[in-house]
Amino acid sequence: MSAPAKLPGSLAANRRLDRWLRFNADGSVTIYTGKVEIGQGVVTAMAQIAAEELDVALTRIRMVSGDTVLTPDEGHTSGSRSIDEGGSAMRYACAEARHLLLQEASKRLDIPLDKLAVEDGVIAGLDRIRKLSYWELPHAELLNREATAAVKPKPAGRHTIVGSNIERLDIPDKVTGAPRFVQDLELPGMLFGRVVRPPSYDAQLTAFDADAVRKLPGVVAVVRDGNFIGLVAEREEQAVKARLAAQRAAQWRETPLPTDDSGIHDYLQSRQTKDQVIFERTDAAAGARAARTLEARYTKPYIAHASIGPSCALARVDGTRVEIWTHSQGVYQLRYDLAGVLDMPPDSVIVHHVEGSGCYGHNGADDVALDAVLLARAVAGRPVQVQWMRDDEFAWEPYGPAMVIKTRAALDAHGAIVDWAFDLWSNGHTQRPTSVKTPGKVSSLIAAWHLEKPVAHRPQGDPPMAGGGGMARNSPAMYDFPNQRVIAHRVEEMPLRVSALRGLGATANVFAIESFMDELAAAAGADPVEFRLRQMKDPRARAVIELAAKKAGWKAGAESDGTSGRGFAFSQYKNGYGYLAVVIELGLEPDIHVKRAVAAVDVGQAINPDGIINQAEGGIIQAISWTLKEQVRFSRERITTLDWETYPILTFPEAPLVEVHLINRPDEAPLGAGEIAAGPVPAAIANALYHALGVRIRDLPLTRERIAAALA
């Protein structure tokens, strides 16, 4: 037996064509994607791809996404991989479906294949008299087979829907208030649940007066299982009140954290680590030309996802069947984890994706799904909606990890970098639920750890460099240095719960690389843009660097007037995905703020150019917010970031107008745009601050206090 053909992207693991598309009696086509809408517009992009390859109007497309009954398993919607993995699969599946339909039509119409054309799903000969629509053909039978990927998708030159600024399919509902989010979903007989989390990670419940809560108006059930407490009420406000009462009715014994927010970086560097050489290039002769050496240390704090809408899920438990509605990024992976915790076969757990509030990585979506199941079990058959309160979200979501980076580089007498060393310290950047079997029972879900019979924490993980890396993502500098050595030091102990947040390690690594490049440019007496170009060979990188500089009106050697500054930074996400270069103009009065951000972006083929610009704009603003304002606060006792006052984010008066210039390359592979700004923006701001005031801040966030301390 020959090995099965290698199929592109997610087709490889979901090989049947009718897993991807079906034709409906009403003249529509249902497209099934395992990639889900998390605020990035990917479902619209998938619809564009399908309509394009099938030659049907976009209005005929019905999208179904992220469902363990209906859609392919495409893993998580994460890592800017959706268009790469899911889009390529969709493209090949639809191209092959179209071809099979055409073949059948050719037989029936007795017209050779090359004399047939398709217009909006109608296959016709050149005479336009003999014709058959897709829906008149035995489509179900034709799609009942494995894909071969033998049919080449359309070349970019023939695209009319892909590459266009198609309006997002979900936005009309969102501007009219139509129920669209999992938070808006209401099932018959639905009850409202809330959870009472411990005051700190490892706190043990020593006493709990459940009866004091049970007797409150509307309370239907109170669940206590080990350190897990939750309750269910008829009305939402009753559940919220009961939660407050339950908090008062619970006594806990707490265990201190090993450090606090001010000590975390020294802590990370002082721990046992697992070390890995990420990149090494040596040229002893070039190294010997070193004339001047610079060293620096950069840090990034824990950063919160801080979605506007707290995590939410609905669950219904009927006998041996569990059904869940969730905004998880990976419905199959969540199912696998839940089935393990509940000791059920995965097939008895049905998980449907419903949109949630903006998702920037592994947030509380998966956790709250287990909360909802545990509470729904207590009210047999009735669906329960659980939404976290704001403090549940801030205190319990897995943060983007704190990181430390030490850099050392040498310049030769001509100002060229001849040696570069880069060491980084971090926890691993993922603890997501996965479908991978482990020797013992583990879970990624908070409530599982708190049960009377607790399930062990899934050990910290870190995506391998082959997939773009986690903590070491973007740690090899893309510049042409004759010597470069990058070492990742993974810290085994994990003081705070962490997982994947937009950009993963790229945020801190690019912040360090691109800040340090500026320090070296200054030492070499060179203009920052010119200094980068000198050591950059990749033509696409050069193109975004030059375009951003040009659009921002960058003038080499321009001096600051002392009230403002400008800074530059660049990266190619994962050193193989989208390119972004950005110029930040910084103002200093009344407080440090970004006045203008001008970026150039190349993500290869743009499926939806406006969608890409939207993602890049959003990424830039979010990264400005991280850079100027954000830091998860914690004492030795517990997390103290609990609300928008203890975790302020960028507000409208503080937000600049952002300009994004797109270089569309229709013949290049399409790459994701969601995370390309995470690295360059913090560095460009630090560089602008240096330009304005001559101080170099190497610790995020770049606050007024830190600037004042540096100036003193």
Added chain:
Amino acid sequence: MADSITLKVNGVQHTVRAEPDTPLLYILRNDLKLKGAKFGCGQGLCGSCTVLIDGLNMMACDTPLWAAAGKAITTIEGLGTLAASHALQRAFIAEQAAQCGYCISGMIMTSAALLARNPDPGIADIKQALARNLCRCGTHTRIIRAVQRAARELRVRP
């Protein structure tokens, strides 16, 4: 003790039975099934639950039911529908001014109150008006453009 309280929402009188201190947001979402206003923080700090009360933008998560009784409440559903949309709703679509969209209903309601008192706001006015509405996805640039677009349309065809 649950009371019967009468509310006027989107021009229609409703009588609901709930505790008088119930946040208006839950009444709108769960009793009246108007899901447009969202729960974000429950503390009046993020703006995702913004509705108009007697024309003023207010946060429904920290407005108790008793305080809303007898007043004219407008939610995004009352501002316009897809078939008969408000200029702001059209402008937010035209500018594709949403990413996840969770904050957008609040953004539009706050902007509606702004345009009612200032038909020709500058960028600084719009930023100031939206200062208490948080957007985490970073859609600020587009939201500002959408409000400007709606203002232009309303000045031509009020």
